Amino acid sequence: MEKRLEQANKKLRRFWEQHKRLPSFSEMAEIFNYSSKNAVSKLVSRLKEANLIDQDSKGHIIPGGTFNSLPLLGNVQAGFPTPAEEELVDTLTLDEYLINNHNSSFLVEVAGDSMINAGIHPKDLVIVDRSLDPKNNDIVLANIDDEWTLKYFNKKGNQVYLQAANEQYPELVPQQELSVAGVIVSCIRKYK
Amino acid sequence: MEKRLEQANKKLRRFWEQHKRLPSFSEMAEIFNYSSKNAVSKLVSRLKEANLIDQDSKGHIIPGGTFNSLPLLGNVQAGFPTPAEEELVDTLTLDEYLINNHNSSFLVEVAGDSMINAGIHPKDLVIVDRSLDPKNNDIVLANIDDEWTLKYFNKKGNQVYLQAANEQYPELVPQQELSVAGVIVSCIRKYK
DNA sequence: ATTATAGGTGAACGACCGTTCACCTGTCAA
DNA sequence: TTGACAGGTGAACGGTCGTTCACCTATAAT
Numbered sequence: 001m002e003k004r005l006e007q008a009n010k011k012l013r014r015f016w017e018q019h020k021r022l023p024s025f026s027e028m029a030e031i032f033n034y035s036s037k038n039a040v041s042k043l044v045s046r047l048k049e050a051n052l053i054d055q056d057s058k059g060h061i062i063p064g065g066t067f068n069s070l071p072l073l074g075n076v077q078a079g080f081p082t083p084a085e086e087e088l089v090d091t092l093t094l095d096e097y098l099i100n101n102h103n104s105s106f107l108v109e110v111a112g113d114s115m116i117n118a119g120i121h122p123k124d125l126v127i128v129d130r131s132l133d134p135k136n137n138d139i140v141l142a143n144i145d146d147e148w149t150l151k152y153f154n155k156k157g158n159q160v161y162l163q164a165a166n167e168q169y170p171e172l173v174p175q176q177e178l179s180v181a182g183v184i185v186s187c188i189r190k191y192k
Numbered sequence: 193m194e195k196r197l198e199q200a201n202k203k204l205r206r207f208w209e210q211h212k213r214l215p216s217f218s219e220m221a222e223i224f225n226y227s228s229k230n231a232v233s234k235l236v237s238r239l240k241e242a243n244l245i246d247q248d249s250k251g252h253i254i255p256g257g258t259f260n261s262l263p264l265l266g267n268v269q270a271g272f273p274t275p276a277e278e279e280l281v282d283t284l285t286l287d288e289y290l291i292n293n294h295n296s297s298f299l300v301e302v303a304g305d306s307m308i309n310a311g312i313h314p315k316d317l318v319i320v321d322r323s324l325d326p327k328n329n330d331i332v333l334a335n336i337d338d339e340w341t342l343k344y345f346n347k348k349g350n351q352v353y354l355q356a357a358n359e360q361y362p363e364l365v366p367q368q369e370l371s372v373a374g375v376i377v378s379c380i381r382k383y384k
Numbered sequence: 385a386t387t388a389t390a391g392g393t394g395a396a397c398g399a400c401c402g403t404t405c406a407c408c409t410g411t412c413a414a
Numbered sequence: 415t416t417g418a419c420a421g422g423t424g425a426a427c428g429g430t431c432g433t434t435c436a437c438c439t440a441t442a443a444t
Contacts, residue, residue, distance in 0.1 A: 010295060013294060013295075019248055019254065020246075020248075020254040020255050021213060021214075021248070021252065021254050022213075024430075024431065024432080025430095025431075025432055025433090026430075026431080026432095034392075034393090035392085035393065035394080036392065036393045036394060036395090037394095037431095037432075037433085038391095038392075038393075038394085038433090038434080038435090039391070039392050039393075040432095041432080041433075041434085042390085042391070042392085043391095044432095054212075055432090056211055056212075056213070058399095058400080058431085058432080059431075059432045059433075060213065060431085060432080061432095062211065062212040062213050063212050068287065070291070070294075070297055070298055070299050070319070071298045071299065072298070072299040072300070072301065072317070073298050073299065073300055074300065074301065075300070075301045075302075075303050076300055076301070076302055076303050076304065076333070076340050076341065076342055089301075092299070093287070094286050094287050094290055094291070094380070095260065095285070095286050095287050097380075097382065098286055098380065098382060099262070099286070100384065102205060102262075103202060103205075105262055106262055106263045106264070106265050107262050107263065107264040107265065107284070108264070108265055108266065108267070108268055109264065109266065109267045109268065109281075110267075110268055111267050111268050112268065116311070119308070119311045119312070119313045119316070119381060120311070121311045124311070125264070127262070129384070132384070138383075138384075139383065141268070148268055149268065150268055183384065184383060185382070185383055185384040186380060186381060186382045186383060186384070187380070187381045187383075188286070188289075188290065188378060188379070188380045188381075189311060189378060189379045189380075190289065190290060190377065190378045191330075191331065191376060191377055191378060191379075192292065192321070192324070192330075192375065192377040192378075216400080216401065216402085217401075217402055217403090218400075218401080218402095226422075226423090227422085227423065227424080228422065228423045228424060228425090229401095229402075229403085229424095230403090230404080230405090230421095230422075230423075230424085231421070231422050231423080232402095233402080233403070233404085234420090234421070234422085235421095236402095247402090250401085250402080250429095250430080251401075251402045251403075252401085252402085253402095
């Protein structure tokens with residue numbers, strides 16, 4: 001990508017972070033030190049070709065396909081990576097990638113190591129979707145006999161078992177009550 | 193939250209997904225079947241009080257604090273969860289939470305199980321920030337003797353070692369060359 | 385020396401922006 | 415029966431929107 005466009009991209013993202021929207025033509029004129037909106041108009045054309053921004057039916061500037069997303073450069077082992085544009089595997093927005101159902105999803109912080117063999121560690125955040133029906137081998141957030149826990153869901157006939165991903169934990173059969181709050185759709189961990 | 197506002201929130205989010213921006217007053221009049229913009233104006237006031245949307249200096253509607261974010265309901269073990277509004281721990285936007293440096297970050301898909309004891313599994317995605325200086329015990333994406341790998345970074349004196357989080361793998365000392373492409377800042381895994 | 389082109393100015397255009405005003409309902413409490 | 419009020423209509427306002435036009439440079443190719 002052209003260097004000029006990359007700098008423009010930075011400025012636009014800074015504006016986005018401050019205002020939670022993209023600038024108008026006259027605001028862009030300020031940002032880029034133009035004194036004519038026509039100059040902006042031409043810049044916009046270039047940015048559109050680079051797929052950084054787009055314009056909606058009213059001409060307003062909206063994010064393009066690569067604006068709020070990160071490049072997915074490939075696979076660690078596979079001769080990785082020449083971050084050349086042509087070779088980049090994909091480009092994706094984390095929000096859209098991780099969340100299927102915004103209205104029915106919430107986050108929970110993990111405590112305990114019962115799912116550690118599934119790669120779910122204490123202090124990780126899991127995204128729970130309460131609108132999904134739990135299926136066998138789904139990881140669910142469940143309340144079993146008045147305790148909340150994260151376990152594999154397993155149904156044999158009419159009997160539901162909960163299984164930890166850690167041999168030290170026994171298989172759980174509800175004595176009195178079991179309710180599934182939702183299915184874990186993803187797990188995120190932040191190091192820095 | 194009032195039910196009326198929740199439905200409004202859904203409509204606004206749908207508009208956001210379609211147009212990548214929030215509607216204008218007259219567009220909101222269409223969405224909510226009002227024939228006067230004044231009705232919209234009053235609805236906007238209510239939505240602002242609920243912190244779902246905001247208005248910028250020009251009066252344009254922009255996302256509020258809770259618009260694109262997910263509620264963090266708490267901790268799996270700690271008497272979890274009454275999803276009552278007052279008790280919710282936090283509310284956060286995944287993009288903002290996970291990405292510190294948009295310009296210098298990229299994604300890589302994990303292959304191999306050398307970091308599995310750190311909870312980084314094959315097919316997970318890691319977010320790499322190439323602008324950070326690697327420190328001891330950081331997980332880094334590195335090229336060692338012409339192979340790309342994910343390992344713990346370890347520097348003793350002037351000698352750099354790479355360590356896997358898996359006892360079956362030996363400690364790596366570069367024979368000829370070692371370059372660190374970036375530091376892993378987070379790890380995400382999608383189940384559904 | 386001439387021409388083409390990329391990039392910019394400045395002004396004008398109609399359309400749409402968010403705000404505000406006076407006014408019209410129902411509903412519900414006093 | 416009255417009054418207050420939440421919620422809506424419809425119209426008008428000045429300001430800003432994105433677009434487009436004619437025109438002015440530099441720079442580089444012919």
